[in-house]
Amino acid sequence: MNSPDGQDNSATVLIVDDDDDIRTLLGEYLRLHGFDTLEAAQGPQMQAILAEAQVDLVVLDLNLPGEDGLSLCRRIRAESTLPVIMLTAKTAPLDRVLGLETGADDYVCKPFEPLELLSRIRSVLRRTRLQNDSQPHSTTPVKLRFAEWELDLVARHLCSPEGTVVSLSGSEFRLLKIFLDRPNRVLNRDQLMDMIHGRDAGPFDRSIDLQISRIRQKIEVDSKNPQIIKTVRNEGYVLSAPVEVVAE
Structure with a gap:
């Protein structure tokens, strides 16, 4: 309407x-x-x-x-x-x-x-x-594999290296997908805010940092010493892992 x-x-x-x-x-x-x-x-x-x-x-x-x-x-x-x-x-x-x-x-x-x-x-x-x-319309699941993890683009959840399903919020899914689409590329907070929130983002919104912290707690062995989504001082964040597209 x-x-x-x-x-x-x-x-x-x-x-x-x-x-x-x-x-x-x-x-x-x-x-x-x-x-x-x-x-x-x-x-x-x-x-x-x-x-x-x-x-x-x-x-x-x-x-x-x-x-x-x-x-x-x-x-x-x-x-x-x-x-x-x-x-x-x-x-x-x-x-x-x-x-x-x-x-x-x-x-x-x-x-x-x-x-x-x-x-x-x-x-x-x-x-x-x-x-x-943007999700595939095929019944065949499509996944993105990184560091032995898999992001299911249809079910919108993570699967751990051990095979455990890890749920994601909508914002967590979108943010992780942004990183997986741009591996080994440094993304600053403003770029991430623009890609997720567009013009609705506030200039002092720190939600990106919070969401990255939550994702790290789910995928990193040690979230205080992240090896998958790394912080690049004074520049932003980078996904430091190769990404493979998997169709089953």
């Missing part, structure tokens, strides 16, 4: 917030701009909706009664790559870091302008769709 500004917003957004007014106002605003919306006040309602409905993105409040947003985001990320935007009334960097560490694709601090959240929803959905469009 096209919004009043002519953009195609054919997607379903699940709003999870215990504040009735926020759910109602945000739902009305998103529907005005062409989205379908579903609403949940707490975790159990969210889980029930996700089990029954096709949802394209979740807007998830951090401070929920019962199971909080961080825990719910971990639960979503363990089961899928469904995009999540975290809402938080807190502005401390630690809260934003915690949200990203759990696998959220973006965050917005309360109070927020609905237009800002609308922009971020569109941006995350656009990145997700571009990533999905």
